[in-house]
Amino acid sequence: xxxxxxxxxxxxxxxxxxxxxxxxVGAGSTSSSSAxxxxxxxxxxxxxxxxxxxxxxADWAGHLGVGHLGPGSGDTTGATTHxxxxxxxxxxxxxxxxxxxxxxxxxRVDATRLLSTVGVPHEVLxxxxxxxxxxxxxxxxxxxxxxxxxxxxxxxxxxxxxAVLTTGGGFIDDPRLAAVNLMxxxxxxxxELRLRTEVVEVPRTAAGRVAGVVLADGSRIDAPVVVNAAxxxxxxxxxxxxVFTGPEDGPVANRPMxxxxxxxxxxxxxxxxxxxxxxxxxxxxxxxxxxxGGTLLVGGVExxxxxxxxxxxxxxxxxxxxxACFEAQVWRLxxxxxxxxxxxxxxxxxxxxxxxxxxxxxxxxxxxxxxxVAIGTSGNQFKNAPLVGxxxxxxxxxxxxxxxxxxxxVTTWCDRIGQSLDLGAFSRLRSGSATTGTVLG
Ligand SMILES: Cc1cc2nc3c(=O)[nH]c(=O)nc-3n(C[C@H](O)[C@H](O)[C@H](O)COP(=O)(O)OP(=O)(O)OC[C@H]3O[C@@H](n4cnc5c(N)ncnc54)[C@H](O)[C@@H]3O)c2cc1C
Numbered sequence: 256x257x258x259x260x261x262x263x264x265x266x267x268x269x270x271x272x273x274x275x276x277x278x279x280v281g282a283g284s285t286s287s288s289s290a291x292x293x294x295x296x297x298x299x300x301x302x303x304x305x306x307x308x309x310x311x312x313a314d315w316a317g318h319l320g321v322g323h324l325g326p327g328s329g330d331t332t333g334a335t336t337h338x339x340x341x342x343x344x345x346x347x348x349x350x351x352x353x354x355x356x357x358x359x360x361x362x363r364v365d366a367t368r369l370l371s372t373v374g375v376p377h378e379v380l381x382x383x384x385x386x387x388x389x390x391x392x393x394x395x396x397x398x399x400x401x402x403x404x405x406x407x408x409x410x411x412x413x414x415x416x417x418a419v420l421t422t423g424g425g426f427i428d429d430p431r432l433a434a435v436n437l438m439x440x441x442x443x444x445x446x447e448l449r450l451r452t453e454v455v456e457v458p459r460t461a462a463g464r465v466a467g468v469v470l471a472d473g474s475r476i477d478a479p480v481v482v483n484a485a486x487x488x489x490x491x492x493x494x495x496x497x498v499f500t501g502p503e504d505g506p507v508a509n510r511p512m513x514x515x516x517x518x519x520x521x522x523x524x525x526x527x528x529x530x531x532x533x534x535x536x537x538x539x540x541x542x543x544x545x546x547x548g549g550t551l552l553v554g555g556v557e558x559x560x561x562x563x564x565x566x567x568x569x570x571x572x573x574x575x576x577x578x579a580c581f582e583a584q585v586w587r588l589x590x591x592x593x594x595x596x597x598x599x600x601x602x603x604x605x606x607x608x609x610x611x612x613x614x615x616x617x618x619x620x621x622x623x624x625x626x627x628v629a630i631g632t633s634g635n636q637f638k639n640a641p642l643v644g645x646x647x648x649x650x651x652x653x654x655x656x657x658x659x660x661x662x663x664x665v666t667t668w669c670d671r672i673g674q675s676l677d678l679g680a681f682s683r684l685r686s687g688s689a690t691t692g693t694v695l696g
Contacts, residue, residue, distance in 0.1 A: 256285075256629045256636070257484035258437035259644030261446045262319075264482075267648050271446040272476055273438065274468065276453035281434025284486045284569075285637060287606030289516055289552050290427040291533055291544055292638040293353045294375045295366060295419065297690040298615065300680030302373045303669060304639045309423055310671035311641035312348040315433075318641055319345070319440040339439065346433035350425040351533050351545065354380075354389065354418045356591075358398055358537040367419060374672065376422050382415035389532060391525040393593055400540025400558030403582045416538055424533070426544055430637055437640070457481065457496035457626065465496070465625035480651055482627045487511040487569040487607040489630035496626050503622040505684035509631035512610045513564035513572050514694075515580040516554045517603035521545055522594035535695055539587040542694075551595075552603075553584045557693040569607045576601040608634035613690050618646050618681040620654045620661075627651060628683070634694040642669070646678060 257273055258280060265271045277283060292312060294305045316322035321339045339345055357363060363379070370377045386394045395412020402408065427433050442448060456469035467477040485492045490509055493499045499508055525531040526545050533544040540558030543551050555561060561583060566572055581601035589595045611617060611631035616639075618629050629647055636643070649667045654660050664679030679685070690696055 256486070256632065256640055256643055257482070258434045258441060259640045260482055260484055260629060260647045261644070262437050262441040262444065263644030263648040264651065265441050265444040265446040267652070269480070271441065272478070273441070273446060273448045274452040274454060274470065274476070275448075275450055276471075278450060279431075280438045280448070280450070281431035283488075284607050284609070285434050286431045287516070287604050288430040288637045289542075289544060289554055290430040290433075290637050291424070291542070292348065292426055293424045293533065293535070294370060294373070294421050295353070295355045295535065296369070296635075296696045297366070298680060298696075299369055299372065300676060301615065301696050302369045302375065303672070303674055303676050304642055306373050306375050306423075307669035307672050307674070307676070308639045308642045309348075312427060312638075315345055315348065315436070319436055321345075321440065339436065340443075343439065344432060345436055346430070347428045348425055349428050349527070349547070351527065351531070353421045353424045353533045353535070354385075355421070356416055356418050356534060356536040356538050359396070361537065363417075363419065370419075370421065373674065378420050380418045380420050382417060385416070385418050388420075389525075389530065391522060391530060391592055391594060393591055396538060397590055398538045400538075400560055400587065402560050403586045405560070408586070426533070426546070427637070428547065433640070437644075454492060454495065457492070457623075459623070463624070465623050480625050480627065480655065482629060482647055482651075484629045486630075486632065487609045489609055489628065493621075493628070493630075496621070496623055498621040498623050498626060499683070501622075505682070507611050507613070507617055507631070507683050507685060509609050509611045509617065511566050511569045512608045513566050513605055514555065514608050514634060515576045515584070515603060515605045516552050517576055517581050517585055517601060518550050518552060519585055519588070519598060519602075520596055521549050521551045522592060522596065524594070525551070525592055534591070536587070536591055537691070537693075537695070539591055541584045541587045543588055551588070553588050554694075555580070555584055556695060566607065572605060572607055574605045576603045576605055608632075608694070610634065613685075614692060614694060614696050615685075615690060616681055617683045618643060618650065618678060619683045620650060621683065625655075627654075633696065635696045642667075646676075646681070650678060
């Protein structure tokens, strides 16, 4: 997020300094991202932002301004494989279909209407069509999601399910590299990067505006605009800035949450190149996506039976996967994909989400003039990184010119899909969007 914002602010003619307490670009929560690019969000803004961003991933070299576009660039049929200007590698957008397996009562009409409005290709697969196209799947209905120690976990399914299939999505093969690509592009435009540089204070001017940042070594960077893109650490940075402490910063706050993603071998017929798909399975309570090397990633979708692991300090989080979470997520996948061979030991990682109550991010100004946030990315905003730089640029431009974004939300233009995006959807003052209340947004 920070690298994308730096690129667009610098491109717009501002002088940007990126400070990151880490040792490397993209080494925060981005490095553990599953990097799924999908479009099934509960809000129009969510679908539009993801669809626009997919077009930018599809033309990654063009988006970065480092090369020309290969065949199919500018639409979602081409993947960028070019190196950067100095031959450095670029992240790749790997195509993969996405299946959304619905829980009972899911408002499919509303969901598909949003996809149609934005123009995302999709089809509804009934149970027979789902079984025909994805024979590796058990198309039974297992709802509600259960813990493995629930006596009913192994019960036979009670019916069958339908699915919504979207195409045009996929995943980014190396999310950390994508951040590096954005930062390299920002630096080529003149942005300055300072690693191992921690913000410890956010001073104010006598007039009450943000004055810049104070760093751990005691030095200070004066700046009229500061953007908090500190991921799971962003609530801590907001505390330093004295924002999100009262109603002027609204009811929407963000908190870090530990999250595990596991790795299992892909069974024949459900790998990346042999019939597999990314699956969001709200019927059983997991998501999966194939990856190169013949494995599947398996993550969670916050079913009611799973405890939420809120954490106070993202630095204190164990990155080792646990047996309990591994079994819950992988065994659920094994019910859906009966040929899955469940490994004896957990493999995978734990990362940290930065979660808002409605699982929608906050891209906004704050009650401290000049202090902006790109936070609360809720486990689902890596895909939107190519657009978020522009979102923050447009917010900064408008608000610094005196526009009252809180009263009259700024819009940004999604040039790849030819649609306008209302940034009020990401306001800290929103009353709470009607969403799945899960990582699916
Ligand atoms: C396990 C997991 C799976 C995910 N899967 C997906 C997915 O499939 N699809 C999707 O779209 N999204 C996904 N996400 C979400 C997505 O990865 C994040 O929303 C996104 O990467 C957040 O990027 P960021 O730049 O905001 O945060 P980060 O990458 O965490 O970067 C924040 C940076 O701020 C720095 N920082 C913090 N505090 C300070 C300070 N005081 N001073 C200086 N620097 C500081 C940190 O060092 C860090 O580099 C997933 C996230 C996780 C954890």
